[in-house]
Amino acid sequence: MRLLGTMRFNDKRHLEIGGCDTVELAKKYGTPLYVIDEALFRQNCQNYYRSFTEEYGTEVIYASKTLSNLAICTIVEQEGLGLDVVSGGELFTAAKARFPMERVYFHGNNKSPDELRLALDYKVGRIVVDNLYELELLNAIAGEKDTKASIILRLSPGVEAHTHEYIKTGQIDSKFGLAIENGMAMSAVMRSLELSNILLKGIHCHIGSQIFELASYAHAAEVMMNFVQKIFQETGYLAEELNLGGGLGIYYSEGDYPRSVKEYADILMSAVRAKAAEFDIPAPKVIVEPGRSISGPSGTTLYRIGAIKDIPGIRKYVSVDGGMSDNPRPALYKSKYEACLANRVNEEPIEQVSIAGKCCESGDMLIWDIKLPVITTGDILAISCTGAYNYSMSMNYNRLPRPAMVLVCEGKADLIVKREDYADIIRNDVMPQRLCNSRIKLASSSR
Ligand SMILES: *Cc1c(COP(=O)(O)O)cnc(C)c1O
Numbered sequence: 001m002r003l004l005g006t007m008r009f010n011d012k013r014h015l016e017i018g019g020c021d022t023v024e025l026a027k028k029y030g031t032p033l034y035v036i037d038e039a040l041f042r043q044n045c046q047n048y049y050r051s052f053t054e055e056y057g058t059e060v061i062y063a064s065k066t067l068s069n070l071a072i073c074t075i076v077e078q079e080g081l082g083l084d085v086v087s088g089g090e091l092f093t094a095a096k097a098r099f100p101m102e103r104v105y106f107h108g109n110n111k112s113p114d115e116l117r118l119a120l121d122y123k124v125g126r127i128v129v130d131n132l133y134e135l136e137l138l139n140a141i142a143g144e145k146d147t148k149a150s151i152i153l154r155l156s157p158g159v160e161a162h163t164h165e166y167i168k169t170g171q172i173d174s175k176f177g178l179a180i181e182n183g184m185a186m187s188a189v190m191r192s193l194e195l196s197n198i199l200l201k202g203i204h205c206h207i208g209s210q211i212f213e214l215a216s217y218a219h220a221a222e223v224m225m226n227f228v229q230k231i232f233q234e235t236g237y238l239a240e241e242l243n244l245g246g247g248l249g250i251y252y253s254e255g256d257y258p259r260s261v262k263e264y265a266d267i268l269m270s271a272v273r274a275k276a277a278e279f280d281i282p283a284p285k286v287i288v289e290p291g292r293s294i295s296g297p298s299g300t301t302l303y304r305i306g307a308i309k310d311i312p313g314i315r316k317y318v319s320v321d322g323g324m325s326d327n328p329r330p331a332l333y334k335s336k337y338e339a340c341l342a343n344r345v346n347e348e349p350i351e352q353v354s355i356a357g358k359c360c361e362s363g364d365m366l367i368w369d370i371k372l373p374v375i376t377t378g379d380i381l382a383i384s385c386t387g388a389y390n391y392s393m394s395m396n397y398n399r400l401p402r403p404a405m406v407l408v409c410e411g412k413a414d415l416i417v418k419r420e421d422y423a424d425i426i427r428n429d430v431m432p433q434r435l436c437n438s439r440i441k442l443a444s445s446s447r
Contacts, residue, residue, distance in 0.1 A: 001340040001384050002251060004297045005040025006408075015342040015382050018408030022302055022342040025413055026380045029404050031304040032322030034391050036067075036416070038075070038409035041298035041387070045079035048290055051265040053080070056286065058269065061105050063246050063291025064090050066388035067299070071407055071416035073097035082125070084246075084289045088115040095122055105243070105289070107154070109176055110134075116141050120149060128204050128243070130154045130177060132188055135198065142197035152202045152243055153178060153192060155185045157223040159216060161208035163249060166216030177205065180227050189231050200237070202284060203227065206245025209292065214259050218271040220244065225275030232281060239284050244268060246289040250296045252385050253336040261293065292388040299387025301326065301403075302342060305379045306358070316353045318375050323357015324364040325400045327383070327390045331363045339367060342380040347373035355381065359398050391417070399425050 010016040014023045018037050026033060045062070052058035061082035064073065068090055074097050076083060082103035085091045094104055104124040108115070109131065116138055119127055129135050129151045142149040154177040159166055178184040185203075192200040207220045221244055228239045249258050269286065276283035303320035310316045329335040339355065341347070349371035357364035366383060375381075394402050401420035406413045 001338040001382070004251075004384060005037040005043070007037070007300075007384075009345045013344060013346040015340060015345050017300060018413070019411035020408040020413045022300070022382055023380055025406060025408070026302045026304065026342070028413075029406055029415065030419060031302050031380070032320070032326050032403040033302045034326075034386065034403055034405040034417070035300045035302060036072075036387060036405060036407045037298045037300070038407050041072075041075060041295065042079055044294040044298065045076065045081055047261045048288075048294065049080055051262040052269075052286075052288060055265060056269045058265070059285065059287045061103075061243075061287055061289045062294055063289050064094065065392055066291035067295040067390075067392055068093050069391075069405070069417055070097045071414075072295070073099050077103075082287075084291075085124075088112070088118055091115070091118060091122065091124070101125065105152075105287075113137060113141060117145075120145055120147060125150070126201060126241075127151045128154050129188075129192075132178075132184075132191065135188060135191060135195070139195040139197045148197050148199045150199045150201050151192065152204045152241055153185070153188050153200070154204045154206075155180055155224070155227070157205045157207065157220050157227070159205075159207050159220040159223060161211045161213060161216035161220075161247065163210050164212055166207070166211075166213055166219065180223065185227065186231070186234070189237070190235065193235060193237055200239075202239040202241030202243065203231075204243035204245065204287075206289065207247060209247045210249040211247045212249040212257060212259060214264055214267045217244065217264065217268045221268055221271035222275055225272060225279070228284060229275075229279045229281065232279075238281060241287060242272065242284040243287040243289065244272075246291050246293070248290055248293040250293050250385065250388075252296075253338050258293075261290075296385050296388035299385065299390060301383045301386040301390065303381045303383070305375055305377055305381055308375060308377060316351070317356045318353045318372075318381075319356045319358060320366065320381055321358060322400075322403060323359045323366060324361065325357070325359055325397050326394045326403050327357075327366060327386055328393050328395065329389055330366055331361065332393075337367055337383050337385060339370060339372070339381055339383045341373055341375065342382040344373055344379065349373055351375070355383075359400070396420075396425060401425060 048060045061084045062076045063084045086107045102125045106119045107128045156177040172179040307319040324331045355367040404419035405417035
């Protein structure tokens, strides 16, 4: 396992993060446990701030869908970044963390009327409008409130990026955004300029996630700038803001070669500036929305090993006390992770095993075929790079309580999310009175 952030091996031969012995953390807080390396999370924020904001005046918005809670929102605020939220729940979390609402961007392809009302009441900085239905709905709601909604329009630029390559497709067939290619984007721009309770600020795109190919960003930036120019020529409206989304890839396991935030910033911003120069228009204010590349590497999940099953000649299954319920990514996307035995980091990895979760799904496997020291029940397994899309995607499948989360820094650990207990599991269950003594008669079995 690659050591990230403040990870090191201490003299007890245990994995240490943020100066805290992970074996002690597992004992004190139980397992599974999400451990967030505060210094690394902050450093990742600072990297973005330095490479984009200080260098180019670009606004950096942390995508809170990757990891959000009160403590994380507060750290993001302290580091000077904005926040991208995609639901009333994420917005509420930001508000409760007293996040400055003018630095909040509200995304989503199906915001409900209530969510839009909440966003206007909170006075969020921008609403990123995804489609024409939402545009009309938002205009009406803003009208009722006698206010103007500041929006940017989510467009699909016809550039779709996956890890190592990007494709120039029509990509008209997407649930997100309005395609430039088929004219929907232009009609939305025109309509936005007409509507009396809408204030159009600019345009947005997000071309994918876990991207290593920086040329895909340059290409998307060029397509968007071409469209800024086209809008200017056709309507006389010059977009003030250009939000180019997030998606920078990170290291999860061998074969991942992430690019630096600085390279990303330089390539993206030179593409925007070159186009502005070409068209002789002022470069719009650029916004980027990194998620995974800030939160991902800062998280590690600790599990306790339970059942070990060696199927002779086939495979050795090692089961942990969590699984797809706290990390659905391997089951959803076949994502790969690295791990180590947190309580015996010095021992040679000599045995190939597969790490199984405890959910009732054959697909609930966290890692296939990993070399580890000989494992025994009770060992602590640490899986790295679980900061993004783990806790935020966690669920109560099999009625498993969700894990706790601790923030570690300079030898101190603070609980930032409590572990759910069984009472939480039935918290919203309601027992109707009539179930207590009535027998339901089905028509087909009336005799
Ligand atoms: C998911 C998402 C992001 C963040 O993506 P990462 O790959 O986590 O950096 C940014 N913007 C939008 C609109 C998104 O949907």
